[in-house]
Amino acid sequence: MHRISRRKALQAAASVALAPAVCARAADAPATAPAAMPTAIGTTRTAGPTGVAWRNWSGSSSGVAASLQTPSDVAALQDLVRATGGTVRCVGAGHSFAPLVPTDGTLVSLDRLSGLVRHDSTAFSATFWAGTRLAQLSRQLDQAGLGLRNLPDIDVQSFAGAISTATHGTGAELPAMHADVQALQLVLPNGTVLECSPTRQPDLFAAAQVSLGSLGVITQATTRVMPAYNLKRRVWLKPVDVLLEQAPELARQHRHFEFYYLPFTGYAAGITHDIHAGSDTLQPDSADEDMLRELRRLRDWLGRFPDLRRWVAHKLIDPAQTEVAQDRSWKLLSTQRPTKFNETECHVPREHGIACAREVIRTLERRNEVFFPMEFRFIQGDNAWLSPFYRRDSCSIAVHAAVGEPYDYLVQEIAPVFRKFNGRPHWGKLHGHTARDLPGLYPRWKDFLEVRAQLDPKGRMLNPHLRSVFGLSAQA
Amino acid sequence: MACAVTLLLAACQDKPPVPTPADLQRAELATPDDAQLAQKYARSCHTCHANRASTAPLARFAADWQPRLPQGPAVLLGHVRDGFKGMPARGFCNDCSDQDFEALIAFMSTPANKD
Numbered sequence: 001m002h003r004i005s006r007r008k009a010l011q012a013a014a015s016v017a018l019a020p021a022v023c024a025r026a027a028d029a030p031a032t033a034p035a036a037m038p039t040a041i042g043t044t045r046t047a048g049p050t051g052v053a054w055r056n057w058s059g060s061s062s063g064v065a066a067s068l069q070t071p072s073d074v075a076a077l078q079d080l081v082r083a084t085g086g087t088v089r090c091v092g093a094g095h096s097f098a099p100l101v102p103t104d105g106t107l108v109s110l111d112r113l114s115g116l117v118r119h120d121s122t123a124f125s126a127t128f129w130a131g132t133r134l135a136q137l138s139r140q141l142d143q144a145g146l147g148l149r150n151l152p153d154i155d156v157q158s159f160a161g162a163i164s165t166a167t168h169g170t171g172a173e174l175p176a177m178h179a180d181v182q183a184l185q186l187v188l189p190n191g192t193v194l195e196c197s198p199t200r201q202p203d204l205f206a207a208a209q210v211s212l213g214s215l216g217v218i219t220q221a222t223t224r225v226m227p228a229y230n231l232k233r234r235v236w237l238k239p240v241d242v243l244l245e246q247a248p249e250l251a252r253q254h255r256h257f258e259f260y261y262l263p264f265t266g267y268a269a270g271i272t273h274d275i276h277a278g279s280d281t282l283q284p285d286s287a288d289e290d291m292l293r294e295l296r297r298l299r300d301w302l303g304r305f306p307d308l309r310r311w312v313a314h315k316l317i318d319p320a321q322t323e324v325a326q327d328r329s330w331k332l333l334s335t336q337r338p339t340k341f342n343e344t345e346c347h348v349p350r351e352h353g354i355a356c357a358r359e360v361i362r363t364l365e366r367r368n369e370v371f372f373p374m375e376f377r378f379i380q381g382d383n384a385w386l387s388p389f390y391r392r393d394s395c396s397i398a399v400h401a402a403v404g405e406p407y408d409y410l411v412q413e414i415a416p417v418f419r420k421f422n423g424r425p426h427w428g429k430l431h432g433h434t435a436r437d438l439p440g441l442y443p444r445w446k447d448f449l450e451v452r453a454q455l456d457p458k459g460r461m462l463n464p465h466l467r468s469v470f471g472l473s474a475q476a
Numbered sequence: 477m478a479c480a481v482t483l484l485l486a487a488c489q490d491k492p493p494v495p496t497p498a499d500l501q502r503a504e505l506a507t508p509d510d511a512q513l514a515q516k517y518a519r520s521c522h523t524c525h526a527n528r529a530s531t532a533p534l535a536r537f538a539a540d541w542q543p544r545l546p547q548g549p550a551v552l553l554g555h556v557r558d559g560f561k562g563m564p565a566r567g568f569c570n571d572c573s574d575q576d577f578e579a580l581i582a583f584m585s586t587p588a589n590k591d
Contacts, residue, residue, distance in 0.1 A: 057564065070571040093568065109570035114519045133568065135523035156523055156568065289531065336523070336530040338562050 052107060056094040058342045058403050060430065063102025065089075072112045074187060074219050080108070081217070082191035089463055090213045092161030093133065095154060096428035097343055099465040100165070100212060110158060113219055116140040125182055127222040130160035138330035146225040147329050150174040150256070155334035160218040165428035166210045166387050168396065169333060170258040170377035172251040172350075176389055178209040179382035180224040186216035189456040193219075206444070207451040209384035212427055214452055214461050214470070231256075231332045232276035233325040237317065240268040240361070244354050251378045256333070260373035261361055262295060264306055265313035269373075273332060282326040292339050292372070296402070299371035306368055341372060342407040344414055344430045345398035346423035347379065347388040353395025356421040360397055363417055367409060372400040385444035388424035396426070435471030492531075493539035499588075500528065503535040508583045517580060520569035524562075525584055531562060533584070541585040552581050 055062040066086070071077040081088060087105030094101070101107070110131025119126035119141070126146060128137055135155035141147050150169040152162060161167075168176035183197035186208060194216065196205040208215050238246070243259050247270075250257045256273035302309035325332060348356045357376050364370050375398040381389045388394065399414050401407035407430070415432030418425070424441050425431030439445040449470060456462070459472065467474060495503070503526040508514045524530035533540035544552060556577045559565035566572065572580070 055559075055565070068570060091570075094564065111519065111568065111570045131519075133519060133523060136519050285528075288529065336527065336532075338529075338531040340562075 051104075054091065054094075054101060054107060056096060056101065058097055058340050060097045060342050060407070061099040061102060063099075063104070065103055065107040066105055068107045068109060070109045070112050074113075074185075074193065077108070077113075077187050077217060077219065078191045078193070080106070081187055081189065087460055087463060088189070088217070089461070090160065090217055092131075092158035093156045095157050096161070096165060097430045098428055099463070100428065101463070102465070103463045105460075108217060110160060110217075110219075116144070117220060119144050119146060119225070121145065124225050124227075125222055126225045127183075127220055128159050129220055130158065130218040132159045133157065134159065134162060134334060135330075138334065141225060142228050142328060142330065145228050147228045148177070149180055149224065149226055150177070151330055151334040152177070153334055154337055155330070156336060159221055161428075163209065163221055164211055164213055164218065166384070166389070166426070167428065168377070168379045168389070169256065170379070170396075171256045172378040172393070173380055174256070175380040175382045176387065177223075178384055178387065179380075179389070181209055181221050182224055183222040184208050184218055185220040186218050188216040189458070189460045194455075197222075203447070204451060204455075206383060206385050207448050210386040210427070211448075211452075212386070212466060212469075214466055215455050216461065229329050230276040230279065230281075230326060231273045231329045233323075233332050234272050235323040236270050237267050237319045237321060238270060239266055239319075243268040243270055244357060246270075247354060247376070258375065258377045260375055261357075262313075262373050263361075263364055263370045264299070264309045264368075265317060266310055267313070267317055267319070273329075276326050278326070280326060282324055284323060284325055289338055292402075295371045295373070299369065303368045303371075306365070340403035341400040342403060342410060342430060343398055343400045344410040344418075345375075345396055345426035346415075346418035346421075346431070347394040347396045347426065348418065348421040348423040350378070350393040350395050352421040353378075353397070356395070356417065356423070357397055359417045359420070360399060360414060363413055364399060366413075369405065370401075372402060374399050385448045386427070386442060388426060390424075390442060390444070394424075397423075398426075398429070435469060438469065493537075495528065495534055495537050495539075499534065499537050500526075502588050503537060506536050506583075506588070508579070510579070513576065513579055513583070516569050516572055516576060517583070520567055520572070521580055521584065523568075535584040536586065536588040538585075538587040545585060549578060549581070553577055556581065 051064045051066050052068040053064050069080055071080050084106045087103045088108055089101055089103040090108050090110065091101050113129040113131040115129055115132055117127040117129060126141060134151060134157050137159055138148065138151065150171055152167045152169050157167060163178045163181055166176050166178055183195065184205060186194045188194050194204065196208060198205055240261050247259060250270065250272065254272040254274055259268045259270045261268045298309060298313065302312060360374060364374065377396045379389050379394045379396055381391050381393045384390065399410055401410055411430050411432040425433045462472065508517050524532040525535045528534065533544060553574060555563055556567050557565065
């Protein structure tokens with residue numbers, strides 16, 4: 001079946017507009033060739049005796065672990081944690097850009113702890129094994145007549161990985177995934193099992209909801225669900241200044257609203273998803289890859305002449321274009337990303353969102369090589385101690401660079417803008433925040449660190465990145 | 477307008493084979509006969525190989541596999557084990573053996589009418 005992903009919207013603008021020019025250019029040699037980069041992959045085993053080489057999806061993070069383990073059940077995981085002396089880190093789909101995974105100790109994959117454990121169609125809750133990937137989770141819920149309230153835009157992550165990093169979708173009145181979690185089961189560093197919820201060890205629950213794998217290994221999570229539902233997507237183009245003005249009101253009017261700014265075009269693509277009462281589907285072909293290709297080619301062709309690049313884009317983009325899709329919620333909200341990228345993302349107080357976006361755009365467009373769209377979303381606040389949305393409704397701003405191209409500027413140049421607007425970084429994305437910045441941004445930071453020290457006094461669940469983030473010494 | 481654009485793009489790019497709605501439906505529903513392999517397929521492979529948006533070769537769609545199969549099973553196995561382009565190393569199946577990977581490749585690359 002055909003599905004369109006959210007960035008299909010952008011293609012409606014970019015490829016339509018740019019196709020004639022690009023075709024004219026396509027016969028020529030490419031203007032720039034990306035530098036060679038190692039193939040970005042997930043977990044891998046080396047054949048040699050030196051351990052297990054691992055690399056994340058984009059290639060921004062890698063390491064060699066002593067072993068990779070795939071426990072078959074909770075008891076096996078308990079035995080593993082007890083028997084393993086060193087560091088234990090979990091690995092999911094490798095979609096975090098920050099180095100949350102690398103360790104010279106033991107990598108644990110929860111691939112075998114996967115699938116629906118139980119569901120309650122009356123109480124609207126469902127319990128999943130933590131290793132269930134979001135696409136399978138959505139499919140299994142759908143088969144039970146249920147669905148999640150919201151989803152992030154990539155569907156290969158493990159449920160535990162998405163929860164633990166505060167992964168989110170968009171929706172002014174919809175929180176991130178972890179905020180819909182009603183109970184967690186973890187295997188703690190001492191091998192015991194912890195069950196927690198808002199009524200059962202509530203402080204541990206509030207700490208564990210977003211804990212970056214630092215408190216133990218999440219094995220099951222119970223989440224709020226709702227009856228399965230269909231969505232209608234609408235995509236349209238507007239000059240970016242117009243859309244920036246309209247964005248707060250659009251976020252109030254629609255269940256899901258977000259926009260992408262197309263760099264050096266002056267245009268943004270607005271995307272809404274709203275409940276569709278009918279069962280009829282509209283599934284335009286996905287052309288995300290075409291969109292990115294056209295934006296890259298425009299950059300390659302006219303990157304050194306930004307005014308001309310903008311002028312050409314204005315001439316070619318047809319702002320009258322719209323696109324409509326209708327399908328199951330999970331099929332529209334979440335999909336895969338064939339084109340790899342590196343990314344930074346920050347969550348700023350909602351009242352600062354538009355001002356921050358304007359400054360990010362200005363900062364980005366000082367670099368002629370930028371072509372990847374900037375993403376702007378809305379997220380409702382929640383109460384998890386390390387949630388970037390802790391007790392504040394937020395806007396998230398994400399900036400990407402294609403794999404194979406420089407991406408240092410994502411942190412060096414964009415992070416100061418995020419800081420200026422009191423942003424909290426996405427834990428899974430590249431960011432420039434340190435242990436000196438974070439206590440001031442998270443009111444329960446100290447409480448979290450106390451819980452962490454209590455549950456894992458030897459720091460067995462920490463890798464160098466987490467020690468740095470938490471302000472801990474290199475030694476346990 | 478959309479058609480014109482599609483044509484312009486098609487004229488200057490090599491487009492992958494286009495599956496019919498029936499091909500896509502077949503990919504969505506196909507599952508290996510072996511129960512254990514089916515479980516691994518469902519949790520690890522299906523998400524990308526039954527979804528055109530991923531650009532992964534579509535399960536049971538011969539046109540996607542024809543250019544790949546001549547490389548031989550050893551090369552394809554290496555691509556799965558070590559990762560290749562969009563394919564993550566070990567294909568999100570860290571408990572799969574080489575035999576599992578070979579069986580999964582065989583399942584996905586077998587045209588639907590050759591069962």
